[in-house]
Each structure stands twice: as C-alpha cells, then as structure tokens.
Amino acid sequence: MVKNLVKYRVTVDRVTCIACGVAPVTCPEVFVLGSDNGKNRVVDKYNVKTDENISIGEIPEELYECVKNAAETCPVNAIKVEKIEE
Numbered sequence: 001m002v003k004n005l006v007k008y009r010v011t012v013d014r015v016t017c018i019a020c021g022v023a024p025v026t027c028p029e030v031f032v033l034g035s036d037n038g039k040n041r042v043v044d045k046y047n048v049k050t051d052e053n054i055s056i057g058e059i060p061e062e063l064y065e066c067v068k069n070a071a072e073t074c075p076v077n078a079i080k081v082e083k084i085e086e
C-alpha cells in the first residue's frame with residue numbers, strides 16, 4: 001500500500017528572483033540563497049532539482065505555512081507552492 005502522505009511542490013523561478021533575501025529569512029527551513037548565483041533555492045534536504053533558472057523541491061505538510069508566507073512576501077512573486085496528489 002502506498003501511504004497517503006500529503007506533500008507540496010515548491011518552485012522558485014530563479015530568473016525572476018532578485019535575491020532580496022526575504023525568502024530565506026521568512027522560511028530558512030526551506031530556502032537559502034544559492035552559492036552559485038546568489039538567488040533563492042530550495043535547501044538540499046528538500047531539493048529535487050536546481051539549476052540557474054529554477055529550483056524545485058518537495059516539502060512535508062508542516063512546512064507549507066512557512067513556504068506560503070515566503071511566497072506571499074516575495075516582491076516579484078517568484079515562489080509557487082502546490083499540493084502533490086499521490
């Protein structure tokens with residue numbers, strides 16, 4: 001049986017991100033400014049894929065509010081979060 005765990009997919013548009021630093025301050029459990037180009041990315045623990053243009057991660061439900069707060073605070077709307085249906 002597949003366990004019915006609720007997870008969320010986080011996407012950071014690193015082209016749009018202006019590296020203001022708000023995301024890592026608002027939700028340091030999930031976001032960090034990358035050492036590659038200084039822009040926001042998903043931390044290794046939750047990272048699925050990161051390159052210079054995009055960072056994708058999967059987070060457990062308990063981090064949803066934290067990511068949502070960062071997404072709502074981002075001045076250029078570069079963070080998206082959506083439920084993954086399993």
Ligand code: SF4
Binds near residue numbers: 040
């Ligand atoms: S809040 Fe937005 S612009 Fe600022 S670092 Fe995070 S993703 Fe980039």
